[in-house]
Amino acid sequence: MVASIIFIVLIVVGTAWFGRNVMRIRKNILLGKDLNRSDKKGERWKTMILVALGQKKMFQRPIPALLHFAIYAAFVITQIELIEIFVDGVSGSHRVFASSLGGFYTFLISFIEILSVLALVATFVFLARRNLLKIPRFHMSEMTGWPKLDGNIILYLEIVLVLCILTMNGADEVLMNVGHSHALGLTGDTYGFAVSSIIGPSVFGGMDVASLEILERIGWWGHIIMVFTFLNYLPISKHFHVLLAFPNVYYSNLKNKGQFSNMDAVKKEVEMMFDPNADPYAAPPEPAGEPERFGAKDVTDLTWKSLMDAYTCTECGRCSSMCPASQTGKKLSPRKIIMDTRDRLEEVGKNIRKHGKEHIDGKSLLGDYITEEELWACTSCNACVQACPVNIDPLSIIIDLRRYLVMEESKVPSELATMLTNIENNGAPWQFSPMDRLKWADED
Amino acid sequence: MSEKIKVPTVAEMMATGEVPDILFWVGCAGSFDDRAKKITKAVIKILHGCKIKFAVLGTEESCTGDPAKRAGNEFAFMMSAMQNIQVLNGYEIKKIVTACPHCFNTIKNEYPELGGKYEVIHHTQLINGLIKEGKLSVSGGDFKGKKITFHDPCYLGRANDVYEAPREVLQKLDAELVEMKNCKAKGLCCGAGGAQMFKEAEKGDKEVNIKRTEDALETKSNIVATGCPFCNTMMTDGIKHFNKEESVEVLDVAEMIANAMDL
Numbered sequence: 001m002v003a004s005i006i007f008i009v010l011i012v013v014g015t016a017w018f019g020r021n022v023m024r025i026r027k028n029i030l031l032g033k034d035l036n037r038s039d040k041k042g043e044r045w046k047t048m049i050l051v052a053l054g055q056k057k058m059f060q061r062p063i064p065a066l067l068h069f070a071i072y073a074a075f076v077i078t079q080i081e082l083i084e085i086f087v088d089g090v091s092g093s094h095r096v097f098a099s100s101l102g103g104f105y106t107f108l109i110s111f112i113e114i115l116s117v118l119a120l121v122a123t124f125v126f127l128a129r130r131n132l133l134k135i136p137r138f139h140m141s142e143m144t145g146w147p148k149l150d151g152n153i154i155l156y157l158e159i160v161l162v163l164c165i166l167t168m169n170g171a172d173e174v175l176m177n178v179g180h181s182h183a184l185g186l187t188g189d190t191y192g193f194a195v196s197s198i199i200g201p202s203v204f205g206g207m208d209v210a211s212l213e214i215l216e217r218i219g220w221w222g223h224i225i226m227v228f229t230f231l232n233y234l235p236i237s238k239h240f241h242v243l244l245a246f247p248n249v250y251y252s253n254l255k256n257k258g259q260f261s262n263m264d265a266v267k268k269e270v271e272m273m274f275d276p277n278a279d280p281y282a283a284p285p286e287p288a289g290e291p292e293r294f295g296a297k298d299v300t301d302l303t304w305k306s307l308m309d310a311y312t313c314t315e316c317g318r319c320s321s322m323c324p325a326s327q328t329g330k331k332l333s334p335r336k337i338i339m340d341t342r343d344r345l346e347e348v349g350k351n352i353r354k355h356g357k358e359h360i361d362g363k364s365l366l367g368d369y370i371t372e373e374e375l376w377a378c379t380s381c382n383a384c385v386q387a388c389p390v391n392i393d394p395l396s397i398i399i400d401l402r403r404y405l406v407m408e409e410s411k412v413p414s415e416l417a418t419m420l421t422n423i424e425n426n427g428a429p430w431q432f433s434p435m436d437r438l439k440w441a442d443e444d
Numbered sequence: 445m446s447e448k449i450k451v452p453t454v455a456e457m458m459a460t461g462e463v464p465d466i467l468f469w470v471g472c473a474g475s476f477d478d479r480a481k482k483i484t485k486a487v488i489k490i491l492h493g494c495k496i497k498f499a500v501l502g503t504e505e506s507c508t509g510d511p512a513k514r515a516g517n518e519f520a521f522m523m524s525a526m527q528n529i530q531v532l533n534g535y536e537i538k539k540i541v542t543a544c545p546h547c548f549n550t551i552k553n554e555y556p557e558l559g560g561k562y563e564v565i566h567h568t569q570l571i572n573g574l575i576k577e578g579k580l581s582v583s584g585g586d587f588k589g590k591k592i593t594f595h596d597p598c599y600l601g602r603a604n605d606v607y608e609a610p611r612e613v614l615q616k617l618d619a620e621l622v623e624m625k626n627c628k629a630k631g632l633c634c635g636a637g638g639a640q641m642f643k644e645a646e647k648g649d650k651e652v653n654i655k656r657t658e659d660a661l662e663t664k665s666n667i668v669a670t671g672c673p674f675c676n677t678m679m680t681d682g683i684k685h686f687n688k689e690e691s692v693e694v695l696d697v698a699e700m701i702a703n704a705m706d707l
Contacts, residue, residue, distance in 0.1 A: 060630075068637075093639050157558075166579070218565070222475050226656075253593055254601060256552075256604050256605070257602055257604075258553055258598075258602075258603025258604050259549070259553035259554055259603075260514070260554065261519075262522075262554060262557050263518045266519055266522050267522055267558065269519075270522040270526055271526070274525075274526050274527075274530070294518070295669075324632055324633040324635060324655070325652070326652040327632070327652075327655060328645075328649060328651065328654075328655055329647075329648035329649030329651050330646045330647070331646065331647075332643070332646070373646055373647075376643070376646055377645070377646040377648075379633045379635060379636070379638040379640050379652065380514045380637050380638030380639075381598040381602065381638070382598060382602040382603055383598075383602065386602050386630070399514070399516065402515065402516030403517075404516075405516060406515060406516035406517050406520065406617040407516065407519065412516070412517075413644075415644065416515050416642060416643050418642075419511060419512075419642040419643075420517050420520050423511070423512050423520050423524060424520055424523065427505075427507050427524070427527075428472040428506065428507050429511050429641075429642055430472065430476055432476045434506060435503055436468075436476075437475045437503045437506075438451070438453070438475070438500070438502040438503055440474075440481040440485070441451040441488075441500075444448075
């Protein structure tokens with residue numbers, strides 16, 4: 001009875017706190033500018049199934065992909081077991097589905113156990129990859145402090161979780177062996193679970209019933225406590241990708257990667273200039289509300305999709321490992337662009353919650369987080385976009401920030417200023433006369 | 445090229461009451477850059493040799509606005525784009541071929557929303573089509589027994605998913621086509637895109653084109669083939685950096701086909 005109440009309180013508090021933090025993230029994402037991604041639903045579902053569910057892009061690098069898939073599969077399949085844990089926890093029963101599902105129950109739990117062991121192996125390999133092997137993408141300048149710790153914490157949690165599952169099932173197996181099963185209507189001397197029927201007796205065999213019962217409870221409570229620890233760790237961690245990967249891929253850009261957005265505000269102004277019927281002295285129509293900023297200075301100038309990208313990133317660094325600028329020692333790292341966007345958005349969100357929407361803290365994404373030097377190192381080659389397993393687009397953020405720099409602040413490297421002047425005056429990026437454009441045809 | 449081919453402009457053609465089947469968009473590099481002009485002439489040789497009714501805009505062509513847009517100046521882009529669209533629509537152009545992936549990408553993807561809707565193809569796609577239709581046959585040339593590697597231009601490959609056309613064309617040559625370790629969707633940029641062509645690179649420990657040239661040299665190829673005038677410049681500079689210009693040549697796919705085609 002007391003256990004049931006504690007269990008229900010844990011579930012309610014754990015879920016409510018998680019919900020509160022998810023709603024905060026949702027609010028932050030909606031601070032972004034409008035962008036219509038509600039088209040092509042069929043293609044979007046297909047992309048989501050292939051890229052998010054099927055992890056298609058992960059398999060460009062097969063070894064980490066297989067390891068990651070083991071953890072991913074264990075994570076998804078283990079949730080089935082939670083149904084039973086909830087029923088048992090609330091009603092005080094023990095393995096409520098064991099007798100009714102019979103052989104299928106044994107199969108399910110065995111399947112979960114095998115996946116959990118695979119996940120455990122993958123976790124240890126991942127810890128080694130992060131901390132022992134010198135894999136460059138885990139050791140770039142943005143991967144110190146919290147991001148590095150964050151990457152390890154989740155792996156430690158994973159180990160504890162799997163050990164809890166195996167302790168719970170292993171102790172239960174031994175209890176069954178010695179005829180102290182708590183599961184109603186179940187006879188026999190083993191559950192027959194694939195992993196714990198072997199390691200249970202070898203680790204816990206010979207222990208007295210009271211100790212076994214305590215061990216089983218530690219495993220059971222440890223498991224559910226870890227589940228809720230994990231759930232509430234997600235929103236403050238890069239591991240939020242386990243949830244956002246799906247919507248983020250669904251809403252990803254389906255156009256050719258080379259197609260940059262055309263800015264409507266600029267289009268309208270230039271169209272007026274080209275319109276022979278327009279009155280050259282007419283005042284431009286009053287824009288409704290505040291005049292829109294060209295490009296992005298802060299996170300709220302970016303589209304909501306860029307902000308969702310920021311919360312989806314799990315800092316794997318595949319983008320930066322493929323980026324020509326990062327690979328040649330330039331300051332630009334596409335992963336840092338995304339992490340900066342998220343960190344600044346968190347800060348803006350906190351400011352709004354504390355001081356209200358009108359609060360200005362005098363900081364901005366451009367300048368305080370991302371420098372001009374980083375922005376100008378980009379070749380717009382789309383390698384980062386291509387590399388991202390969850391279709392994050394760092395390039396669109398870079399271009400939005402460049403647009404602000406150039407069109408609002410006229411801050412542009414001097415050689416590019418010359419190039420732009422040439423385009424405007426000569427119709428070519430170099431200083432050639434437009435009248436000479438066909439000269440090549442007469443040359444040998 | 446020895447014989448001079450008459451290059452018709454759209455204006456001249458229209459004056460005689462004719463309409464070109466395809467417009468050859470030469471681009472700024474193809475018009476003004478000495479190295480890229482050779483690529484332009486190779487395309488002309490192929491178009492002429494295959495008896496295609498083509499024309500160029502000549503002095504009526506101007507920058508597509510690609511480098512302005514990538515540099516963040518949407519105004520300069522929009523001005524260039526609308527001016528070009530006015531010209532193209534004025535001549536009722538339906539189909540465009542270009543040897544520059546940046547022009548290709550911009551006209552194909554970014555002009556339609558602004559009222560410029562055309563069928564746009566890259567010259568490697570045109571050549572591939574001509575070979576498949578039997579209008580162009582390739583047998584001769586200086587490439588017998590040579591090793592060729594193809595460097596994917598970002599704005600042709602990743603940006604528009606054109607990977608096979610240039611490779612299918614190169615396979616027609618009597619040579620061995622080898623891939624660099626990073627190719628196709630994983631291809632490394634030459635360092636010129638996003639308006640980098642027109643400025644010094646930011647501080648780092650290496651130039652991007654040097655890194656890409658290392659990838660190319662690793663294949664031990666005699667020829668680095670490209671399909672972009674800017675990649676061509678970057679790779680040529682890279683080869684010079686390693687003093688390999690005696691043994692490794694950087695050529696555009698069009699130049700190779702113009703050399704090897706049967707007339």
